Amino acid sequence: MASHQVVKLVQQIALPIVQEAGIELVDVEFLKEGGRWYLRIFIDKPDGISHEDCRFVSERIDRLLDEKVPISHSYSLEVSSPGIERPIKKLEDYSRFKERSAVVTTFVPINGRKKFSGRLMGTRMGNVVIDIDGTELCIPLEQIASARLAGEL
The missing domain is CATH 2.30.30.100 (SH3 type barrels.)
Structure with a gap:
């Protein structure tokens, strides 16, 4: 499956999960770096993202990825804040x-x-x-x- 298709599917899966938790889905990336694949989900909220927020989203999404996103190779899932240089997407x-x-x-x-x-x-x-x-x-x-x-x- 092409990277842009994976990103689109992950966005569809992640959006209701983060919205339910009062969190914003900022961005999703699926890319290869240094020979390894990474699926990165960036989340945010007005008072900042905690480690607990990242863990909550990661656990909920991880289960659904295996069921709904056919990725044929291994990858690492990372859920984090977009950081100080946050992308502006919307x-x-x-x-x-x-x-x-x-x-x-x-x-x-x-x-x-x-x-x-x-x-x-x-x-x-x-x-x-x-x-x-x-x-x-x-x-x-x-x-x-x-x-x-x-x-x-």
Whole structure:
């Protein structure tokens, strides 16, 4: 099964489990590093993720993975917080993290660049607004390749 198919299935399985626990599903990755496969599930909640939260999600998902996700090779399951440089995946996250420093990368150059560091200013008419040294830049959401929170500028 292709990696993107595994990610999609795991997201479908994980979402009700984390929602029931009052936790947000931030991201799922299924990738090969150093010759080993890893299935990583990133979770978060407003007051932070505890070891107990990770254990709860890991145990609940582990049982369902064996039943519902046909992965033919061995892999390691990791459940953790997304960390300080958390990825921004959902439209509402751009407003949720307004005023926070972020790094946004685009698929195509905008004003000759593809990487922008600045302060998130939310969304406006389908665009993500980022303040770069006092100048607001509107980036069409569909042009964003990746975005993550960053340390203070």
